[in-house]
Amino acid sequence: MLICFSLFLTDQIIPHTIFVFYLTGCTLLLFVVIRWEEERYTDGSKWRFLEHKGPVFAPPYEPLPDKVRFYYDGKPMKLSAPAEEVATFFAKMLDHEYTTKDIFRKNFYKDWRKEMTSEEKSKITDLNKCNFSDMNEYFKAQSEARKQMSKEEKLKIKEENERLLQEYGFCIMDNHKERIGNFRIEPPGLFRGRGDHPKMGMLKRRIRPEDIIINCSKDSKHPKPPPGTKWKEVRHDNKVTWLASWTENIQGSIKYIMLNPSSRIKGEKDWQKYETARRLKKCVDRIRAQYRDDWKSKEMRIRQRAVALYFIDKLALRAGNEKEEGETADTVGCCSLRVEHIKLYPKLDDQEYVVEFDFLGKDSIRYYNKIPVEKRVFKNLQLFLENKQPEDDLFDRLNTSILNKHLQELMDGLTAKVFRTYNASITLQQQLKELSCSDDSIPAKVLSYNRANRAVAILCNHQRAPPKTFEKSMQNLQTKIDEKQNQLSAARKQLKAAKADHKASHDDKSKKAVEVKRKAVQRIEEQLMKLQVQATDREENKQIALGTSKLNYLDPRISVAWCKKWAVPIEKIYNKTQREKFAWAIDMAEKDYEF
DNA sequence: CGACCGACTTGGACTAACGAGG
């Protein structure tokens, strides 16, 4: 289909643009922009030309003014610059719960000592005797001062940021100027893992040019390292999409500088992801029948595989790779579930065969769910649990690699995470169908959309901590509603009076007055409704995070089509960044799009 | 196979910027 080529109309195209006029039917004139490199590379290469300016490094450490003191054992002590820098990382976090945690303190202290002079090392022997509060107050004052800056100063900073963005924030990939996602190198600091992370508090070291591998094309203008420094390496690997990388010192993993989601390369990948999920839609019935059948298999490994897949499909669980013990927080996904994470209830309340899940998933977010399952699944689970300890694997004959190999055989490109994408998107589509009502006002329609979105977020267990200001903001909103209600009854009274007046006088002036009052009532009613809808939406959203599903799981074409169908402006659903990311979908989907 | 690595997607928290209402 020609429409495929009209992707990414919105971003900047440098040369080689071909304009084609294409006639369909007899009246419709399609204006299609083709970019020559949009023909997919078949050899696995991701680009032919790549040019960029390299990353922006964190500003160097600025020593504290002498008046800001660090106290050891009650006495002021001047620290060497390296020790002081690391101390400031801790001082800045003093208000955070982290700094009270034993592991955090222990890790910090250990790494801090490495930065101390031998003199400091012998003097400072106990973290509990360290007093950072003066430093902490200094930083608070600094950030306060930043907020109080004059308009001109703020503007100056903004302009400087803009300059940096213009210089380093873009690259050229295959004739397109593309926005870079993260062109700033992460500054040094203390590692903050999530959940019970064994490495929390460790020093994340400063990244220097000598740590950076640059990736660009041979024939491009290579980025220059800062004066007096060199890159670790400059390579020209067009089988990958990153522009620069370095190895981080906490887990020893590699970090990358890559393009923004609005870029062609990310957009096409995203599109592909949803196309895979749509292919799953076509064969999901077959696959479901298959795994149901496999529940009866003679082989334990196949039964385990089939039950795991059932959970992944039904509950949208993540695959659950194995993790190195002691290196990260203890979290699990489907394949790595342990006996201790589920409880079986042959009968619970008025339901049969209930499984209770309780485990920490990605980011140590708790997954808790009680769910009735088919008898066969239940019996299988009982079997899997036999003779096992709580810390044993539930699926001892299964891992993600086995599962994904199996899935690959069922459908080309199928992996565990495709089920999450598929189930998320299909749920949105179906919920939208169910909840949307043509008589609704735009805010009511948007509420329906958010509710559909919420159903997906709940399915995917996307939770958030209730915002700190939640209660207060709820109260504020309620106050506004009350006020609006008063306004409304006042307006209604006025309308009534105007009507009476008109009945008595029957003149044009009073007739007009009635109209004016009627309009006022109507306007206030609308405003009130809007507020009430907002309150409902917010309340329902207290602990649910919608962003992740919206950005990563929901085929944007469903939303675009819905907007077109119900005449809801796309801006009500996607903000500017999101519209940029989903430009391909906005451009592509018509109102009758079916996932 | 299984351990390990590399590349890429997904994730919630934090913070800066913005805009509605006083």
Next chain:
DNA sequence: CCTCGTTAGTCCAAGTCGGTCG
């Protein structure tokens, strides 16, 4: 115009999954 609360954007951690190597 200023303040305060909301929202968008940034940050960077933590997953998934494929490939390689012994």
